[in-house]
Each structure stands twice: as C-alpha cells, then as structure tokens.
Amino acid sequence: MSDASPYDALLLLSFGGPEGPDDVMPFLENVTRGRGIPRERLEAVAEHYLHFGGKSPINDQNKELLAALRRELDARGLGGLPLLWGNRNWEPYVTDVLREAHEGGARRVLTVFTSAYSSYSSCRQYREDLGRTLQTLAEEGRRLDVDKVRHYFNHPAFTDVNAAAVADALGQLPEQARAGARVVFVTHSVPDAMNDVSGPPAAGGGAYVRQHLDVAGEVARRASERAGRTLEWDLAYCSRSGPPTQQWLEPDVNDHLRALHADGVPGVVVAPIGFVSDHMEVKFDLDTEAAETAEEIGLPFARAATVGAHAEFVAGLVDLVEERAAQARGEAPARPATGALGPSHTVCPVDCCRNLRADLPAATGEDYRSPAVAGA
Numbered sequence: 001m002s003d004a005s006p007y008d009a010l011l012l013l014s015f016g017g018p019e020g021p022d023d024v025m026p027f028l029e030n031v032t033r034g035r036g037i038p039r040e041r042l043e044a045v046a047e048h049y050l051h052f053g054g055k056s057p058i059n060d061q062n063k064e065l066l067a068a069l070r071r072e073l074d075a076r077g078l079g080g081l082p083l084l085w086g087n088r089n090w091e092p093y094v095t096d097v098l099r100e101a102h103e104g105g106a107r108r109v110l111t112v113f114t115s116a117y118s119s120y121s122s123c124r125q126y127r128e129d130l131g132r133t134l135q136t137l138a139e140e141g142r143r144l145d146v147d148k149v150r151h152y153f154n155h156p157a158f159t160d161v162n163a164a165a166v167a168d169a170l171g172q173l174p175e176q177a178r179a180g181a182r183v184v185f186v187t188h189s190v191p192d193a194m195n196d197v198s199g200p201p202a203a204g205g206g207a208y209v210r211q212h213l214d215v216a217g218e219v220a221r222r223a224s225e226r227a228g229r230t231l232e233w234d235l236a237y238c239s240r241s242g243p244p245t246q247q248w249l250e251p252d253v254n255d256h257l258r259a260l261h262a263d264g265v266p267g268v269v270v271a272p273i274g275f276v277s278d279h280m281e282v283k284f285d286l287d288t289e290a291a292e293t294a295e296e297i298g299l300p301f302a303r304a305a306t307v308g309a310h311a312e313f314v315a316g317l318v319d320l321v322e323e324r325a326a327q328a329r330g331e332a333p334a335r336p337a338t339g340a341l342g343p344s345h346t347v348c349p350v351d352c353c354r355n356l357r358a359d360l361p362a363a364t365g366e367d368y369r370s371p372a373v374a375g376a
C-alpha cells in the first residue's frame with residue numbers, strides 16, 4: 001500500500017509561460033526582472049513566442065503531466081492526495097496556489113520541480129520562489145512546510161525513457177545516415193559562473209555539467225544496447241542569453257552541427273536531455289533553428305522526444321514521491337540511480353547552487369528556517 005504521509009499535498013512547481021500574444025511581454029518582464037538581459041535578446045525571444053501564436057507550449061504540457069500524475073497516484077491508492085500546480089513566472093502563481101491549499105487544510109507539501117538538474121536556474125531559483133511564498137503566507141498568519149524530491153536526472157526512469165527516445169530517433173534517420181550518426185545531447189546553456197557554483201560546495205561545483213555528462217553517457221550506453229552498436233555522443237548547448245561579454249557554456253548546438261558536418265559525420269540525433277518536455281527552447285531553438293541549420297548544410301537530423309508525460313517517467317516521479325515520504329517518516333527506502341554519481345542529496349546543503357546576485361531565503365535547504373508566523 002502506498003503512503004505519502006506526512007505530506008498532505010503534492011505540488012508540481014514549474015516555470016510558467018504566456019497563453020497568448022498579450023501575455024508575452026509581461027511574461028518576459030517577469031522572467032528577466034533584475035537579470036541584465038539585453039533588450040535585443042528580449043525582443044528576439046518575444047519573436048520566438050509570437051512565431052507560435054504568443055502561446056508557450058509549457059502550460060499544456062504541464063497539464064498533461066498533471067493528468068498522468070493523477071492517474072498514477074490514483075492507481076497506487078493515493079487518490080486522496082491533492083495534486084497542485086504552480087509557477088514562478090505566470091499563472092497559476094505558486095504563492096496563490098499554496099495560499100489556497102493552506103485554506104483547504106494543507107500544512108506539509110511535497111514539491112516536484114519540472115527540472116531534473118542542479119544549478120541556480122534549475123533548482124535554487126525554485127527554492128527561492130518557495131522561500132518567498134512561505135514568507136508571504138507567514139505574514140498572512142499561515143504556516144506551511146515544504147520539501148522537495150531529490151534531483152531526478154539519474155533516476156532510472158529518466159535515463160531509460162530518454163534512451164528509448166534516442167533509439168527511436170536513430171530509426172527515423174535515413175538508412176545511409178544511421179551507421180555513423182552522432183548523438184548530440186542538448187541542454188540549456190547557463191553562464192560559466194553559474195555552472196561553477198552549481199551543486200553542493202563540498203563536491204567542488206560544476207554539478208550542472210557533470211550531471212549532464214553522467215546522464216548523456218548512461219543514455220548513450222542504453223541506447224547503444226537498443227541499437228546494437230556503440231553510439232558516439234557529445235554534449236552541446238542551446239538558448240544562450242545574457243550579454244556577449246559573459247562566458248556561457250559552449251558549444252552552441254548550431255555551431256556544433258556545422259563542426260560535425262565538416263568532420264564528415266553523416267547524420268545527427270539531437271536529444272534534449274536538459275528539458276523534461278517540449279518547451280519553447282525545444283520547439284524554437286532545436287526544432288526550428290537547429291533543424292534549419294542542419295537543413296542548410298545538408299545534415300540528416302532527427303530530434304529525440306523529451307520524457308514529457310511518458311508513463312514510465314511519471315511512475316518514476318511517483319516512486320520519488322514515495323521515497324521522499326518514507327525518508328520524512330524516518331525510514332530508509334531504496335534510492336535507485338544510474339551512472340556514476342549516486343542518488344542526489346535529499347535536502348540541499350548550505351550554499352548549494354549559490355545565488356551569485358543576492359542572498360535570499362531558499363526553502364528545502366539545510367539552513368532554511370521557517371519564517372515567524374504573524375499572530376502565532
């Protein structure tokens with residue numbers, strides 16, 4: 001019998017995205033407030049959204065994931081566990097969602113981020129969103145506690161579903177491009193400085209890249225087994241922003257495709273392991289821009305699916321919910337992980353994925369102290 005106690009609600013915490021053309025600029029202002037993104041970059045990114053009718057794909061993808069999570073929870077006898085959805089940058093905003101949950105009786109909420117890796121952008125910034133929310137609710141006299149599931153980049157469900165997707169995409173390449181095809185794993189670029197401080201300080205930083213390399217190697221190994229031959233692979237990056245003076249992780253996927261073509265590689269599978277669903281970065285930066293680059297140079301190109309709401313991935317997330325709940329009850333559940341890094345920490349250590357701009361309260365960390373509750 002499944003057990004999610006001591007948690008009384010589960011929250012999917014995500015990025016948020018615009019629902020139509022009028023939302024695009026206000027959304028981008030929410031995302032970039034105080035972050036020093038050049039105006040030209042903002043205008044270019046607004047065009048990406050407008051190219052798709054001003055609507056981000058991310059909200060519908062989250063709704064699909066929520067429906068799949070609901071089915072899996074119900075199937076495991078967790079039909080009574082409320083499932084919530086909140087975002088950082090667009091409605092439904094996480095503060096509103098947790099306020100309403102508190103009103104409905106929730107006191108201890110477990111969260112799953114729609115992001116699998118360690119870094120300020122992919123982990124700590126969500127923890128700060130929760131920290132700010134708990135501060136707001138405390139000022140309103142509401143006490144709520146939150147925890148999160150561990151990073152799932154190396155959970156077997158994540159690596160397995162990605163490996164099947166790579167093998168499928170390989171099969172979509174024209175016959176003559178298949179044998180020597182390269183797998184190009186892609187993730188979101190971040191500033192070098194952000195990568196340098198990613199993960200627990202005790203591990204020496206650089207966790208963002210290290211985790212991706214670990215997943216890439218494991219996914220390639222599993223996809224090679226499926227394909228019956230050893231697949232060569234690289235890691236490339238997309239969606240660089242920020243001023244040109246700042247160093248971000250490279251190579252850019254477009255540059256890398258050109259370099260592979262120049263080396264005589266006959267085809268590529270582009271596998272966006274850095275994304276859990278087909279976000280705008282996947283739809284625009286890969287399916288539109290990188291696909292155009294490949295077309296231009298005559299390089300056969302197939303894009304591997306993201307995990308999305310795949311049943312095996314969803315089951316893995318619910319396994320992680322059960323695992324975290326068991327830990328919260330003082331039990332020692334199995335913590336499966338693929339690759340060389342082992343299961344990630346349960347509670348983020350002090351200065352994990354440090355914020356280089358400001359020191360803000362970040363919930364679900366070792367040094368986090370719940371704010372004083374007004375009137376308590």
Ligand SMILES: CC1=C(CCC(=O)O)c2cc3nc(cc4[nH]c(cc5[nH]c(cc1n2)c(C)c5CCC(=O)O)c(CCC(=O)O)c4C)C(CCC(=O)O)=C3C
Pocket residue numbers: 015016017018028031032035037041042045056057058114115119121122188189190191239240241242274278279280281
């Ligand atoms: C590591 C990472 C993830 C993966 C982890 C996770 O999933 O959270 C991610 C996700 C996402 N990023 C997204 C959108 C944007 N990110 C931006 C800006 C930035 N992202 C960064 C990093 C990441 N971002 C960084 C270092 C910046 C620079 C500014 C800053 O330091 O904050 C900007 C501003 C314009 C621009 O400069 O591109 C936009 C519009 C969307 C929504 C997509 C949709 O609508 O489908 C999603 C899921």
Ligand SMILES: [Fe+2]
Pocket residue numbers: 188
């Ligand atoms: Fe981003």
